[in-house]
Amino acid sequence: MFPFVRRRMYTSALPLVIVLLGVFLLARLTGDPTNLYLPESATEAQRAAFAEKNGFDQPILTQLIDYFKGVLHFDFGTSLRTGESASDMALRAFPATLQLAVTTMILAIVGAVIIGCWAAYRPNSLADRFSSLLSMTAASIPDFWFAITGVWLFAVLLGVLPTSGTDGALSWILPIATLMIRPLGVLTQVVRGAMVSALSAPYVRLARSKGASDFRVVSHHALRNAAAPALTVAGDLAVGLINGAVVVEAIFGWPGIGKLMIDAILQRDFAVLQAAVLLTAVSIFVLNIAIDACYALLDARVREPAKV
Amino acid sequence: MSPAPRITTRRRALAVAIAGITVAATGCTVANSGHGGYDPNTLRIVLSQEPPTLEPCESSLTSTGIVVRSNITEPLIEREPDTGELQPLLSTGWRQTSPTEWTFDIRKGVTFSDGSPFTATDAAFAIDRAVNSELQCNVDGYVFGDEKLKLSAPNDTTLTVGTESPDPILPLRISFVEIVPRTTSTTEKVREPIGTGPYAIADWEYGQKLTLARNDRYWGAKPTFARAEYQWRSEGSVRAAMITNDETDIAVGLGPEDGAGALGVPFQNNETTALRMQAGEAPLNDIRVRQAINYSVNRTGIVKALFRGLGEPASQLIPKGVVGYNDQLALWPHDTEKAKQLVAEAKAAGVPVDRQIRLIGRTAQFPKISETIEVLQSEFTEIGLNVKIEMMDTAGQLQYQLRPFPENAGPYVLMIMHGNQAGDAAFTMDQYMLSNGPQSAYGTADFDRQIRAAEALTGQARQDAFAKLFAEEPQQIMQMAYIAHMKGILGKSPRVEYTPNSATGDEMRLSEMTVAQTARTDQS
Numbered sequence: 001m002f003p004f005v006r007r008r009m010y011t012s013a014l015p016l017v018i019v020l021l022g023v024f025l026l027a028r029l030t031g032d033p034t035n036l037y038l039p040e041s042a043t044e045a046q047r048a049a050f051a052e053k054n055g056f057d058q059p060i061l062t063q064l065i066d067y068f069k070g071v072l073h074f075d076f077g078t079s080l081r082t083g084e085s086a087s088d089m090a091l092r093a094f095p096a097t098l099q100l101a102v103t104t105m106i107l108a109i110v111g112a113v114i115i116g117c118w119a120a121y122r123p124n125s126l127a128d129r130f131s132s133l134l135s136m137t138a139a140s141i142p143d144f145w146f147a148i149t150g151v152w153l154f155a156v157l158l159g160v161l162p163t164s165g166t167d168g169a170l171s172w173i174l175p176i177a178t179l180m181i182r183p184l185g186v187l188t189q190v191v192r193g194a195m196v197s198a199l200s201a202p203y204v205r206l207a208r209s210k211g212a213s214d215f216r217v218v219s220h221h222a223l224r225n226a227a228a229p230a231l232t233v234a235g236d237l238a239v240g241l242i243n244g245a246v247v248v249e250a251i252f253g254w255p256g257i258g259k260l261m262i263d264a265i266l267q268r269d270f271a272v273l274q275a276a277v278l279l280t281a282v283s284i285f286v287l288n289i290a291i292d293a294c295y296a297l298l299d300a301r302v303r304e305p306a307k308v
Numbered sequence: 309m310s311p312a313p314r315i316t317t318r319r320r321a322l323a324v325a326i327a328g329i330t331v332a333a334t335g336c337t338v339a340n341s342g343h344g345g346y347d348p349n350t351l352r353i354v355l356s357q358e359p360p361t362l363e364p365c366e367s368s369l370t371s372t373g374i375v376v377r378s379n380i381t382e383p384l385i386e387r388e389p390d391t392g393e394l395q396p397l398l399s400t401g402w403r404q405t406s407p408t409e410w411t412f413d414i415r416k417g418v419t420f421s422d423g424s425p426f427t428a429t430d431a432a433f434a435i436d437r438a439v440n441s442e443l444q445c446n447v448d449g450y451v452f453g454d455e456k457l458k459l460s461a462p463n464d465t466t467l468t469v470g471t472e473s474p475d476p477i478l479p480l481r482i483s484f485v486e487i488v489p490r491t492t493s494t495t496e497k498v499r500e501p502i503g504t505g506p507y508a509i510a511d512w513e514y515g516q517k518l519t520l521a522r523n524d525r526y527w528g529a530k531p532t533f534a535r536a537e538y539q540w541r542s543e544g545s546v547r548a549a550m551i552t553n554d555e556t557d558i559a560v561g562l563g564p565e566d567g568a569g570a571l572g573v574p575f576q577n578n579e580t581t582a583l584r585m586q587a588g589e590a591p592l593n594d595i596r597v598r599q600a601i602n603y604s605v606n607r608t609g610i611v612k613a614l615f616r617g618l619g620e621p622a623s624q625l626i627p628k629g630v631v632g633y634n635d636q637l638a639l640w641p642h643d644t645e646k647a648k649q650l651v652a653e654a655k656a657a658g659v660p661v662d663r664q665i666r667l668i669g670r671t672a673q674f675p676k677i678s679e680t681i682e683v684l685q686s687e688f689t690e691i692g693l694n695v696k697i698e699m700m701d702t703a704g705q706l707q708y709q710l711r712p713f714p715e716n717a718g719p720y721v722l723m724i725m726h727g728n729q730a731g732d733a734a735f736t737m738d739q740y741m742l743s744n745g746p747q748s749a750y751g752t753a754d755f756d757r758q759i760r761a762a763e764a765l766t767g768q769a770r771q772d773a774f775a776k777l778f779a780e781e782p783q784q785i786m787q788m789a790y791i792a793h794m795k796g797i798l799g800k801s802p803r804v805e806y807t808p809n810s811a812t813g814d815e816m817r818l819s820e821m822t823v824a825q826t827a828r829t830d831q832s
Contacts, residue, residue, distance in 0.1 A: 035706035039368060041739055041746055042449030050444055081360040083497055093515060118522060148545060155553050156567075164541055187604040253541045255515030259523075268703050 005123050008292055012244035012285040016278075020071070023277045024064055024270075054080065065283065067274070076278070077271030081263075086271035089260060090279045096166075097249070098283075101241035104176050108183040109234055116191025117218050131188065138185030147178040147251045164252040175252045176205055179245050183237040187229035190233045194226035201225070228295070235291040239284050336352045345750070351804065351821055354547050355540045356561040358515065363497040364486035365445030367437040368729070370814050374560070375538060375688035377815040379520065380421075381503030382484035384412055384431060384467075385479055389811035390462045390629050392731030394479055398487055398504060399467070405508075412482075413469040418527040420489045421508035428461035430829040433490040435459055435482065441494050448760075451484045451730070477732055481639065483706040484730070488705065507821045514796045520818070531819040537599040544675075548572070551799035558821070559799030560813065562615045564815045565674035569739070572797040575808035579629070579727045580622050581674065581791040583684070584709075584740070588720035591661045597693070601721070602640045603647035604687040611792050614676045614683065619792035625726055625736050625776040627793040629810060632733025633775025640782065640790070647691040655692070666720040670705035673725055674794060681723065688721075695721075711746050725794070729814055733774040734763045741781060750787045755780075 034047050034056065042050075051057040055066065070077060113174040119131040152175065154161040162171045198204060199222050206222045246258035257276055264273035322711040346352060359372045367373035378386065399412040418426040437458050438445045439452050458470030486601070489502055500509050506528065510521035518538040519737060522531060541547050548566035550633035568619050584599070591597045607621035623637040632681045654660045667688070669681040681697055688695040700708075708716055708722050724747070730734050735760045741806040743751025755777075764771035781787070798808045 030709055031703045033703065034709050036703055038444075039446050039450035040710060041451075041453065041704075042737070043454050045445065045454060046449045047569075049442075053444065064725055083361060083363075083499065089514075096515075148543075151546060151549050156549050159553065163553050163555055164546050165539065165555075169596075249542050253539065253546070260541075266703070268699060 005289060005293060008289045009285075010299070012289070015280055016285060018284045019281045020068075020274065021256070021276060023066075023274055024067060025060075027265075027268070027270050028060060028063075030265075031268060033080060036268055039302055042111075045282060048296065049247040069277070076275040079272045080270055081093045081267050081269045081272070085278075086269075086275035089272055090257065090275040092256045093255055093260040093276070094283075096254060097242065097245060097258060099253065100179060100248070100256065101238065101244060104170070104179040104241060105183065105238050106236065107188055108180045108237070109230075111180075111184050112123045112187030112230070113223070115188045117195055117223065118194030119192045120199060121214075121218065128192075129272065131156050133205055135188035135192070140190065141181055143178050143182065143247050144251070146181055147174065147248060150178060151251070161177050166254065174256055175245075178248050178252075180284060183241075185233075187230060187233060191230050193301070194229045195222055198222035199240065231291065231294060235287065239286060242280060242283050242287065295304070316732070322828055334584055341821075347535070349534040351536045351558070351818060352556040352677075353366070353536060353538050353558040353816075354550050354556040354799075355538055356544070357776050358540045358694070359518070359538075361497060361499045362509065363445075363499060363500055363510075364434075364488050364501050364503065365443060365447050365722075366497065367486050368447045368450040368463075368484060373814050374816050375518065375520075376486060376501070378505060378553060379507045379536075380509060380821075381488060381501060381504045382505050383483050383486055384414075385483040387731050387811070389809040389815075392631055394483060398431065402479050404476075404478075404529045405468070408472070408477075409468055409470045410478050410482075412479075414465045415527070416465060416469055417524045418504050420502050420504055421523045421525060422489070422502050424489050424491070424502075426487070426489070426504055428467040429464070430492060430743040431467045431487055431488050432459040432461045434487040435485050437488070437492065437494050438485045439740075443494070443497055445497075447484050451481045455518075470792070474764075476764065477734065480730060480732055482642050494554065506535060510535065522641060529819070532822045533818065536818050539615060541805045542742065548799055551801060553734060554801065556799070557801040559802045560816070562797040562799050564797065565675070567796075568797065568799045570816075571799055571801065573800050573808060574618055574795050574797050574811060576627065576811045577727070577794055577796040577811050577813050578729060579626055579674070579725050579794040579796075579813075580625050580627060581623060581680075581725045581790040581794060582622065583791065584747075584749055584788055585725050585789070586713070586717075586720050587723070587785075587787055591654065591659045591663055591693075592719045592721070593666065594657075594659045594785055596650040597659065597661065598789075600647040600650035600654070600691055600784070601688060601693075602786065602789045603643045604685065604691045605640075605648065605684065605789050605791065606642045607791055610680055610683060615678050615792065615795075616677075618795040618797065620788035620791050625740060625788065626728050626733055626778075627810070628730050630728050630733060630736075631771055632736075632778065634775035634778045636775075637779055644687075651692040661692060662694050662702065663719060664696055666698050666718065667695050667723075668698045668700060668705060668708055668720050668725040671699050671701055671722065673705075677723065680791070710749055711744075713749070721789075727814075729811070733778075737763070737774070741785075748787065754782055769800060786798065 034050050038046060038050055054062055078084065078088060079086050115131050115261065119128040122128055151163050151174065155163040161173055162168065163170050204217055204221055207217050245256065246262055248254060249256040249259035255281060261273060261276045264276060350361040355374065357371050359375050361372055362376050362380065363372065364376055367376045382397050384397060385394050386397045388395055398415050398418060400415050401413040403411055405411045414428045414431055420426055435457060437443065438447050439457050455472060457561065460468050469478060469482065487504060492498060492501065500512060504527065506523055506526045507520040508523045511519045515758050522534045524625045544561065544563050544566040548562050548568040550556040550560045551568050551571045559568065562572055570652050585592045585601065587593055587598060611617065611619045611621050622637050624634060626633050667681060667685055669677055678699065685695045685697050708720060709724060726736065726740065739745050739747045739752060742748055742756050742759055743753065758777055762770060762777060765773050796811060796813055800806060803824055804821055805824045
């Protein structure tokens with residue numbers, strides 16, 4: 001198991017460097033931050049001093065080398081906007097996103113398994129069609145629209161939930177519902193499809209013939225074999241959530257990494273953007289390794305290279 | 309018992325443990341929740357963004373100034389928002405003691421919120437720090453440019469400020485400098501400053517909320533609310549929903565469609581929208597084409613249909629209340645036929661009117677900007693011009709707004725929104741009307757001389773000279789097509805008494821907010 005994880009870590013290092021390089025270069029292609037940070041009436045001398053102080057007057061290669069030197073020393077630079085350490089800002093924002101993402105994924109997986117199994121147990125029944133309609137609708141709803149409609153309905157019209165913020169358990173409901181709706185829809189369809197296939201497999205028929213209960217057949221025999229495709233899709237969806245639930249964070253005032261990255265992009269706050277992307281990329285690599293490790297646990301062919 | 313059930317049991321236990329940890333983690337965050345009511349002694353405000361810093365020398369940044377100015381720190385002199393008149397604050401009087409020197413009398417009996425006394429030495433330190441230091445303060449670039457000041461405090465109640473050349477509006481410039489104690493760092497900007505204002509910072513949970521508490525040492529009248537709590541939401545409709553849902557008392561930066569309803573209070577801000585024409589490039593280098601563009605703009609229709617009346621059609625780049633405003637200047641007429649005729653004349657004279665002109669706008673610069681840009685494109689196309697829309701984010705648009713302009717960019721018309729916070733036309737003229745102004749695309753040496761002459765004047769002569777220049781600019785240069793003096797909407801809870809003014813967007817004085825006579829006080 002450990003050689004497998006080590007192998008995956010080695011192969012992840014190169015993509016990580018490429019991501020950092022890409023973000024560094026692309027961010028600088030989007031324009032000079034000087035105009036954003038100095039007043040419109042700033043003189044040429046003041047603009048030059050700003051560029052010099054922040055190293056923007058240096059050739060791009062020099063800036064890149066300085067940046068990678070800093071990364072090796074865990075120095076990710078200082079925010080142009082706030083004057084704070086960029087890594088502190090990213091590390092402060094990340095747990096908020098992680099909490100939201102983990103809670104959302106757990107609820108989405110549990111919901112998808114229940115609805116998907118229920119629908120697959122009686123294919124083409126009314127329940128199956130109803131759940132398919134629900135899951136397809138959920139997978140298709142734009143999260144921005146869902147969030148704003150949710151605020152209007154539950155906060156303004158009914159007055160049962162707060163509009164936004166992080167104060168109180170009730171304030172979690174709308175952000176999680178908004179984030180969950182798409183993963184729930186997609187995962188339900190995947191679980192249903194995999195379960196329909198699994199429930200018609202010979203080993204399920206064998207289990208039934210041996211007198212296993214319906215619950216045991218579904219939960220112990222079919223679901224375990226249907227887990228692999230669901231795990232793949234859940235992994236992709238989780239990556240999307242960790243990558244920044246930008247819309248949800250912006251609308252609900254959630255102080256997470258997605259909002260931080262968007263602000264950093266709009267403000268050309270390169271150090272913060274790079275720190276946030278690096279942290280997110282590392283998390284995604286860790287998540288991918290965890291997912292691969294799960295595969296490896298499930299399937300020995302993944303764990304060990306084929307021997308000729 | 310077979311091994312399989314034991315593994316299953318372990319897995320179940322693991323799953324339960326993971327779920328438990330997650331719930332506990334989320335629970336920790338929400339454990340200290342305070343939702344469900346409010347403290348009547350706390351004023352709740354929602355902004356459109358978190359202040360990046362509360363450094364006082366950055367208070368000409370809107371997102372910083374709206375919290376800091378006159379709340380945490382104070383200047384020596386304050387500007388009356390609607391008239392631009394200067395009023396005493398930490399300075400009780402000022403006079404020009406020589407052509408290049410002004411003297412300020414410093415108020416006695418003032419202390420900073422940390423208990424240290426305020427004297428002329430602090431005033432000299434704060435101005436020196438903001439203007440002469442290497443901190444690269446925003447207020448330095450915004451108000452003082454390259455000018456260096458000589459500061460001295462001969463005694464605790466007297467401050468003298470020397471300038472390199474005569475400066476008739478130095479007190480106005482000084483009104484932009486927020487005063488901090490002499491112990492403030494001169495090598496680094498401070499995020500959480502000490503000041504003499506009616507409030508002091510109590511707590512700042514970065515990313516979530518900022519709380520100010522009443523400064524019990526304040527020298528002036530005690531403000532009504534004991535605490536002020538700022539939150540921030542980037543979405544205007546959510547800010548409006550917070551007002552209607554009684555989650556906040558004040559919501560800034562609302563648009564007409566955000567849904568605040570009767571709780572949205574319109575007010576005249578100091579912003580003016582206009583199109584700046586890059587007059588150095590054909591076909592915009594022909595004044596007939598620039599005039600045609602002006603004739604084609606239906607300002608009244610845009611204000612009525614798109615802005616829903618939240619604005620006034622503009623004939624100049626500054627609104628009423630700013631020194632230099634010309635109240636006799638009529639709107640440029642909307643006359644499509646005349647515009648077509650001018651374009652045809654230019655075409656007959658060999659001007660390449662078919663050349664594509666870029667119409668550049670900044671996304672979300674003001675409500676309905678996209679629709680406004682589309683209407684303008686339609687109007688310009690109707691008169692025979694070839695116009696293509698380009699919407700950009702702030703950084704992208706600023707490249708076209710500020711010198712040095714991009715090379716080989718071709719002809720473009722740029723939507724700008726100018727806010728004259730200073731209350732004097734000199735700040736507008738220097739930027740937009742001088743031929744080499746940082747935001748000016750065109751001008752003449754003769755007009756530059758007239759601007760410089762006006763800037764040297766004081767009193768009524770200064771007002772008259774600037775007003776005359778605003779009237780003459782369209783005749784001589786016509787770099788702009790003015791659209792509207794804008795209005796903002798402030799969301800306001802019925803429990804709060806407050807009248808927004810033209811400076812509210814930049815400087816929202818908490819001490820002016822009181823409990824409304826009809827307010828409920830039974831919430832807790």
